[in-house]
Amino acid sequence: MEQLILASEECDLVENSVCAPADVAELFEFRTPIFEILGFPITRTVSVIFLVAVVVVGLLFFGLRKKAVQPGKFQTAMEGLIGFIRDEVAVGIIGPDGIRYFPYLLSLFLFILVANAFEVMPFINFPTTSRMAIPLFLALLTYVIFIAAGLKRQGFRYIGDILWPPGVPVALKPLVGIIEFFSIFFVRPFSLAVRLFANLVAGHVMLSILLVTGLVSFLTIGEIGLIKSAFGIAWWLLGLAIYMFEVIVILLQAYIFTLLSAVYIETSLHPQH
Amino acid sequence: MEAISGSLALIGYGLAAIGPGIGIGIIAGNAVQAMARQPEAAGMVRTTMFLGIAFTEALALIGFVLFFLT
Numbered sequence: 001m002e003q004l005i006l007a008s009e010e011c012d013l014v015e016n017s018v019c020a021p022a023d024v025a026e027l028f029e030f031r032t033p034i035f036e037i038l039g040f041p042i043t044r045t046v047s048v049i050f051l052v053a054v055v056v057v058g059l060l061f062f063g064l065r066k067k068a069v070q071p072g073k074f075q076t077a078m079e080g081l082i083g084f085i086r087d088e089v090a091v092g093i094i095g096p097d098g099i100r101y102f103p104y105l106l107s108l109f110l111f112i113l114v115a116n117a118f119e120v121m122p123f124i125n126f127p128t129t130s131r132m133a134i135p136l137f138l139a140l141l142t143y144v145i146f147i148a149a150g151l152k153r154q155g156f157r158y159i160g161d162i163l164w165p166p167g168v169p170v171a172l173k174p175l176v177g178i179i180e181f182f183s184i185f186f187v188r189p190f191s192l193a194v195r196l197f198a199n200l201v202a203g204h205v206m207l208s209i210l211l212v213t214g215l216v217s218f219l220t221i222g223e224i225g226l227i228k229s230a231f232g233i234a235w236w237l238l239g240l241a242i243y244m245f246e247v248i249v250i251l252l253q254a255y256i257f258t259l260l261s262a263v264y265i266e267t268s269l270h271p272q273h
Numbered sequence: 274m275e276a277i278s279g280s281l282a283l284i285g286y287g288l289a290a291i292g293p294g295i296g297i298g299i300i301a302g303n304a305v306q307a308m309a310r311q312p313e314a315a316g317m318v319r320t321t322m323f324l325g326i327a328f329t330e331a332l333a334l335i336g337f338v339l340f341f342l343t
Contacts, residue, residue: 088316092320093320191327195331195334198334255323259320259324259327260324
């Protein structure tokens with residue numbers, strides 16, 4: 001909310017056609033701490049992360065507390081969501097032994113989903129997954145887990161197995177080894193993190209600029225004239241259309257992150273023969 | 274001649290997005306065709322489609338990061 005006020009003060013629609021901050025990083029970096037706990041300054045980003053964790057735990061606790069035979073609406077929704085991750089992602093992708101990784105995949109999915117959903121939540125309006133630290137940490141967690149799963153299941157043969165898939169001609173081994181090494185140990189965690197980050201950054205920038213422009217052009221209708229104000233309202237309507245689109249993006253990105261984590265774990269557990 | 278101003282990295286990102294754009298179009302189109310021909314396999318096709326899209330998209334993402342790095 002303070003961003004809206006800040007942006008509308010800086011915004012000069014007499015000269016520009018949209019309200020954009022001078023530096024896009026202003027939309028993402030909050031350096032002033034809100035309050036302090038034991039000497040640690042808590043900024044807006046960190047407080048939103050804690051809020052996400054509380055919401056996820058609350059969803060699971062209140063969704064599954066009663067275990068009623070005839071579940072209510074909320075319990076049905078939570079059971080559907082959890083059942084989807086278990087049947088379609090954990091067991092569906094990894095196989096019967098994927099049930100061991102189901103708790104990890106479920107917490108990953110719920111955390112990303114709730115953190116993303118704060119992008120379109122009124123009065124919070126900030127997805128923590130648009131700061132690189134969060135998706136990068138989650139991607140590194142998956143990275144460590146799939147390498148550890150492979151090493152535990154196959155020992156050190158795992159490294160050779162993933163670098164040289166069976167059936168590669170000897171002459172091609174050096175080239176294939178380099179490509180596979182680069183693709184598995186660098187591109188995998190990197191693309192996993194950047195995909196989530198990039199989608200949320202783009203969404204947050206679009207929503208803030210379009211909706212703030214619409215709001216400011218409505219409030220300053222006397223200064224900028226009727227025609228320019230009408231353009232501002234058009235921007236605002238476009239922003240609302242993108243808002244609906246972002247709701248889909250939020251769900252899809254959480255699903256894709258979980259799905260790809262499951263696929264990476266699966267390739268470690270069951271090498272192609 | 275007036276010097277071109279602005280970020281060259283923006284053009285680079287635009288170029289990097291062409292290939293994945295075409296690729297994702299092909300993947301999604303073929304997935305729709307597969308689902309229309311065999312509706313009972315739709316679940317499997319959808320999962321594989323998302324995977325294909327995710328891997329294709331990686332190239333555009335590298336372009337996106339280079340845009341930030343420069």
